Amino acid sequence: MTYVGHSASAAEPSTTSDEGGETDKATFKDVVAAYVGLTKPRVIELLLLTTVPVMFFAARGIPELSLVLWTVLGGALSAGSASAYNCVYDRDIDEQMRRTKRRALPRHVVTPVSALVFATVLAVLSTVVLWTQVNELSALLSLGANAFYVFVYTMLLKRRTTQNIVWGGIAGCFPTLIGWTAVTGQLAWEPVVLFMVVFFWTPPHTWALALRYREDYANVDVPMLPVVAPAAVVGRQIVIYSWVMVATSLLLWPVADTGWFYPVVATILGAVFLVEAHRMWGRTKRSNDLTDIAPMRLFHNSNLYLSLLFVAVAIDPLLR
Structure with a gap:
């Protein structure tokens, strides 16, 4: 699951280094906060708020707690992955924008390669969790939303058209489908x-x-x-x-x-x-x-x- 949205970075460490490596002045806490910031936690919160209620609606009551937890975990990992990919691709413009210049990559607390590996690991974990603990359809929808956000919105539309957010926003709509299919197994x-x-x-x-x-x-x-x-x-x-x-x-x-x-x-x-x-x-x-x-x-x-x-x-x- 992913969302075309905006939030402040959770990580604002006070030291920087060159693009070639992670800073040796940042503390372990700074680095952990930087990786958390890559996932854009506020975006994840909003995504899950459109996932869990749909599960209640699909169940016509209270869905199985374990199913909700696995769906939330898989969805959070997927959304975090998409956000981290977005941070890697947009690091050049993030450095120049007031709203984003204090994110982990512009401040060089995390290297682009490390962030890319992190995003990929989250994507794999998300797919495995949803495929094995929820169902295949939900896993495929989540993976598709992730890919749409990264390849269609971030790489294709964002820097080319005024309609970037209109069509790119489709990625953020997928949690409604994923929440429903997690309970019913069908659209x-x-x-x-x-x-x-x-x-x-x-x-x-x-x-x-x-x-x-x-x-x-x-x-x-x-x-x-x-x-x-x-x-x-x-x-x-x-x-x-x-x-x-x-x-x-x-x-x-x-x-x-x-x-x-x-x-x-x-x-x-x-x-x-x-x-x-x-x-x-x-x-x-x-x-x-x-x-x-x-x-x-x-x-x-x-x-x-x-x-x-x-x-x-x-x-x-x-x-x-």
């Missing part, structure tokens, strides 16, 4: 709807962050939409995707024949999100200044929206 329309919710959620979430760091992306020639388009255009696109996201979230009600709890929560959360998206769009039409636009408000709101929506996905079958 169905219910997880596909949730897959699409995450797909339409990703652009508003990421473009809000990219607005905040648009100068960083511009300096390294990454054509995120906020870099190449006026803020008002970005705001309009965010509103469009937000409306489609909310409509898609409500589609789960008839498709899955949910109880009353999920559609009520989805409606309330969607209304709040749409109000915030429209407010930000209004601010972008009045000003191009980041202080006035306050894009991080929508970014944090998007995290809360997705978290609470999937909590509702887990709770709904328990109330029935």
